[in-house]
Amino acid sequence: MENYRRTERTRVRRLPERGHYDRATVHAILDAGFICHVGYVIEGQPYVTPTAYWREGERVYWHGSSASRMLRNLAKGIPVCLTVTHVDGLVLARTGFNHSINYRAVMALGVAEQVTEEEHKLAALKEFVERLYPKRWDTLRPPSKQELKATTVFSMQLDEVSAKVRVGPPHDNAEDYALPIWAGVLPLTLTPGMPEPDPLNLAGLTLPEHVRDFVLER
Amino acid sequence: MENYRRTERTRVRRLPERGHYDRATVHAILDAGFICHVGYVIEGQPYVTPTAYWREGERVYWHGSSASRMLRNLAKGIPVCLTVTHVDGLVLARTGFNHSINYRAVMALGVAEQVTEEEHKLAALKEFVERLYPKRWDTLRPPSKQELKATTVFSMQLDEVSAKVRVGPPHDNAEDYALPIWAGVLPLTLTPGMPEPDPLNLAGLTLPEHVRDFVLER
Numbered sequence: 256m257e258n259y260r261r262t263e264r265t266r267v268r269r270l271p272e273r274g275h276y277d278r279a280t281v282h283a284i285l286d287a288g289f290i291c292h293v294g295y296v297i298e299g300q301p302y303v304t305p306t307a308y309w310r311e312g313e314r315v316y317w318h319g320s321s322a323s324r325m326l327r328n329l330a331k332g333i334p335v336c337l338t339v340t341h342v343d344g345l346v347l348a349r350t351g352f353n354h355s356i357n358y359r360a361v362m363a364l365g366v367a368e369q370v371t372e373e374e375h376k377l378a379a380l381k382e383f384v385e386r387l388y389p390k391r392w393d394t395l396r397p398p399s400k401q402e403l404k405a406t407t408v409f410s411m412q413l414d415e416v417s418a419k420v421r422v423g424p425p426h427d428n429a430e431d432y433a434l435p436i437w438a439g440v441l442p443l444t445l446t447p448g449m450p451e452p453d454p455l456n457l458a459g460l461t462l463p464e465h466v467r468d469f470v471l472e473r
Numbered sequence: 474m475e476n477y478r479r480t481e482r483t484r485v486r487r488l489p490e491r492g493h494y495d496r497a498t499v500h501a502i503l504d505a506g507f508i509c510h511v512g513y514v515i516e517g518q519p520y521v522t523p524t525a526y527w528r529e530g531e532r533v534y535w536h537g538s539s540a541s542r543m544l545r546n547l548a549k550g551i552p553v554c555l556t557v558t559h560v561d562g563l564v565l566a567r568t569g570f571n572h573s574i575n576y577r578a579v580m581a582l583g584v585a586e587q588v589t590e591e592e593h594k595l596a597a598l599k600e601f602v603e604r605l606y607p608k609r610w611d612t613l614r615p616p617s618k619q620e621l622k623a624t625t626v627f628s629m630q631l632d633e634v635s636a637k638v639r640v641g642p643p644h645d646n647a648e649d650y651a652l653p654i655w656a657g658v659l660p661l662t663l664t665p666g667m668p669e670p671d672p673l674n675l676a677g678l679t680l681p682e683h684v685r686d687f688v689l690e691r
Binding site for chain 2: 264289290292293294295296299300301302303304305307334335336337338340342344345347348349350351352354356358360362364380381383384387388391392394395396397398399402403405406424425431432433434435436437438439440441442443444445446447448449450451452453454455456457460461462463466469471
């Protein structure tokens with residue numbers, strides 16, 4: 256697989272050794288999450304909206320309601336920036352300056368396309384649910400025509416994309432390693448807690464496997 | 474304390490009952506995190522960059538290197554959108570359409586101001602380290618003139634700001650509550666793991682309290 260094209264707009268300038276442009280790295284970061292931040296511009300003002308996303312092949316999808324500011328404007332075909340960030344740890348160094356954060360991030364530039372065909376919209380939503388909760392979709396009441404109509408799905412081709420990744424211990428100045436200061440990494444993970452059943456669940460329902468064994472592939 | 478002004482640009486349109494404009498809610502969300510997504514526009518293209526931030530009173534601060542695309546451009550005084558999002562849980566409903574995510578988000582619009590005075594920059598960086606790791610700052614090698622010079626700190630007045638919060642169980646259509654489908658919330662928390670000491674730490678250093686007892690006030 257070819258790399259994504261590295262343009263002046265996506266080239267990682269600050270600490271270029273952290274930049275990645277290969278599809279495997281980008282796909283893995285995208286597939287490890289479900290919340291992105293979509294940036295778009297209205298009358299010169301940038302807006303950054305968190306929303307749920309998913310990837311299929313070389314496209315990324317995200318959705319929301321037709322009523323929202325973002326979706327009404329994206330439908331006009333304006334440029335967007337979709338950024339996904341996973342925080343992996345806090346990096347404690349021997350001087351304030353070298354403190355850092357371990358993370359994996361992807362930035363994808365492009366123009367959003369609205370998914371309008373009902374079939375395609377349905378398939379995209381199914382993919383979203385199934386990716387987080389394998390085998391759940393078929394247990395659900397299928398979406399009504401009205402629900403599909405009220406759902407707006409956008410997609411964007413992955414083309415002008417870069418990843419930026421920081422891993423490992425702090426990088427301190429050579430002379431600072433002689434200082435008696437504890438340095439290291441405090442890992443952080445988004446961890447599922449005890450499932451909270453809806454108080455309105457019917458009696459006797461058992462916890463489905465896709466909840467009991469839920470894993471985020473982070 | 475007065476609310477933030479609710480403009481056409483920050484008013485929550487989609488599900489307005491989730492919108493909050495009071496300072497207590499906004500401050501609590503900002504203080505519960507340390508990574509924001511900053512949106513800015515260069516030649517019509519939006520960019521969304523994850524970066525570390527912190528709040529002091531009615532200002533939000535973020536930092537990075539003078540070499541980065543974001544910082545070189547923000548210094549020109551262009552409009553930004555700073556968004557902070559905490560993911561609190563996955564909401565599983567009885568139909569795909571009603572699946573949702575529990576989250577707390579803040580969106581702040583404004584113009585970034587560069588912090589240029591060395592004293593102010595130093596105080597801001599100290600505040601950042603101390604907020605995450607109380608009492609760590611005084612144990613560190615103090616920043617050199619050169620390090621302070623290489624650090625760019627931006628700040629923005631909190632003025633045009635809104636919060637959006639979703640909590641609680643799924644909201645399903647009345648008739649769907651009769652279906653034998655498990656619904657509920659799977660809570661998610663960013664959880665610290667076992668600290669990973671830098672392999673280059675001097676022998677005999679003990680784990681500091683600010684690492685051992687680390688809490689994210691989320």
